[in-house]
Amino acid sequence: MKGAYDKGIPIIGIGFQDSEKNVIKFAEELTMPWPVVFDDGTKIGKTYGVSFGAGTVFVDKYGIISGMLVAGFTEEDMNGKIKPMVEATPPAVQAE
DSSP states (O other), rough: HHHHHHHOOOOOEEOOOOOOOHHHHHHHHHOSSSSSEEEEEEEHHHHHHHOOOEEEEEEEETSSSEEEESSSHHHHHHHHHHHHHHHHHOOOOOOO
């Protein structure tokens, strides 16, 4: 993920299903250069349909979830999700 972050792709770590103290400790141990926040009450998780703790949700620049990866994924898996997001075109707007 650091490679994607270094290329300007915004990344935000969101921790839930653990204590805020452990989330901060985890982020510090991995020296994550992106912001990491604690989702007390899992409001963000529920908004995006996330019910797992170790995983990644990909939200494109239009706010659309374009994919998810659950624990045990590789950098190649991540790149497979990121590339289409970078190349995404705006979603169609329906006339009222």
